[in-house]
Amino acid sequence: MKCYQSVFSSIIATTLAIVTVITLATAFPSYAATPEQQGLAISKEAKSRDLGWQDSTANMLMKLRNRQGQESIREIKIKNLEVADDGDKGLTIFNKPRDVKGTAFLSFSHSVGADDQWLYLPALKRVKRISSRNKSGPFMGSEFSFEDLSSFEIPKYTYKYLGDDKINGLDSFMVEQIPVDKNSGYTRRIVWLDKSEYRIQKIDFYDRKNSLLKTLNYSDYKQFLAKYWRPMTMNMVNHQNGKSTALVWSNYKFRVGLKDKDFNRNSLKRAH
């Protein structure tokens, strides 16, 4: 908190200079005068650079590690469909651990309001609509919460530009994002985006008491369709409980032809 305050005051001191530089460097709207407007503009730019990918599939390996260093693996397949002017549709299929194999999770995320979520339990062949209030809960016992894995939408946060930083050797913006939804597990997140490609490099998560809870580092970015950047590794460290979760992505495919019909009760039941 202290550290953040000092960073913040130094930002204020140099705001004018930075604004000028950024405006030139990144084609900011010229009216981006306040840190709030700048933060919003940076986030909009990041979002707009990631529009038009249509649909994608990927495999995700989740490595959970506790304080003692014991590891547990989750193997997951993810299908996503881009929805214009709203949150994306997603189908998450579990392969490991074996006792949850075939369990699948369907979500229609919305930029405003609660998401719609269904869970498929293969043992009973039952599809169950579940409450999407549980944003802050851990996903599969990992250090990622449901909200950490949902799609980024502009109306989900309010923004504030905090200044510049160099991270992973890249000149970056620091933007504070304050969740609009009161059910979020966070008071705020601080996001580092590199200036050249607007890719997230790092996120600091602050819990409901505003103390630093987790840090997420993004690495091994790969570009797809000569436009869309995806990190192949995401490493989340929980500073309060000493646990960590690494996500390793592979087999990313874009524009495979997924449609609305691939995201309904029937497709949930046959997910494999």
Added chain:
Amino acid sequence: MKKIVLLITSLILPQALTNTAYSAEFELSGKVAIESRYFFQQAQSSEQSGQSNVSVFAEPELYWSWNDDSDTVLFKPYLRADQNDAQRSHGDIRELIWTHVGDDWELRTGINKVYWGVTEFQHLVDVINQIDSVEDIDGEDKLGQQMINLSLVRDWGIVDILVMPGFRERTFAGKHGRLRSNLVVNTNKAEYEASAGQQHVDYALRWANSIGDFDIGTSWFHGTNRDPLFKLGVKNINAPPQYTNLELTPYYELMDQVSLDVQATLGDWLWKVEALYRNTNTLNYWASQAGFEYTRVGVFNSVVDVGYLIEYGWDSRGQNFTVINQNDLFFGSRIALNDMQSTEILAGVGVDLDHNAQSFIIETSRRLGDSYKLSLDMRLFSSNNINDVLTQLRQDDHLQITLEKYF
């Protein structure tokens, strides 16, 4: 393996071979398990087994897909060997289903399992598959059902048309088994109202849709009632007519049923209702199960979720009929630790408001390592009213430990 896959797929769908994009995938998974039950009291009948019982079971799952996943075959056989109960030692084909996915339709042909409904303590409207009641008394284990199921996906919902040639009889604990009625059910003497007996063809139709916060389903079923009536009979017609010579024989009537199931998902609250109207030759009746599930996430600043469930079951046949949930209230709590081992605890109490009868269940489970799961379940029954079905189980309180190995 590829050769076998080719052979099987060519038998099922010859045109698959002419498709240039043809490539088949095969996957084997499943589980094997050992289960041990300890009963707190002696059984009501001396024929029944003692206070402990061991059982092993296996459920492999074989999966093939081809045509870019437009065609899949799932084969899931099941086998249980029980220490004491010859009726509980049994095998079944849970699923052997070929699914072909079209643009806005799906055709499922073979043996399949279908789940309908929203409530937790009773699965009232879930009538497609017969209950495999020797597995457990909660009615959640089902026998595979032969069917042709056409599923149509429309903007206004999903319509399922089911044609079911052939009927599956309910399983019942045998002479030496526990968790049974005082009189043994002799499944070899089952009778049917339909002249075609087990070969009668059943039909069902269902529409389901999600509209805003509401998930709504409505169904119609015509065919053999999965719930049998029981006739009192004698084991041996030449033996003296004493109690030990009596047995029950199942009688399966035909039925028409319409049902509705609705869940409203409103924030932390899930409101649920299931209702049915069933018409059989002997009587017509209404039944309903309704209640809510409320979940508090992250209690006491932890990652633990605690859910509270209350449901009420009502049946117009009332207390003079052998219905378990005619005027019953259920309370439950579900605790998820959200830890690496997915530890979960579910506890529930059922109270019969007409009779002095209660049942208590606790189900806990935890993953061990990456491929084992340990479950500890307890069931207690209390009843002193001869009119209550639960009275039959009052000696069968038990603890059950199950270790499952997944592969």
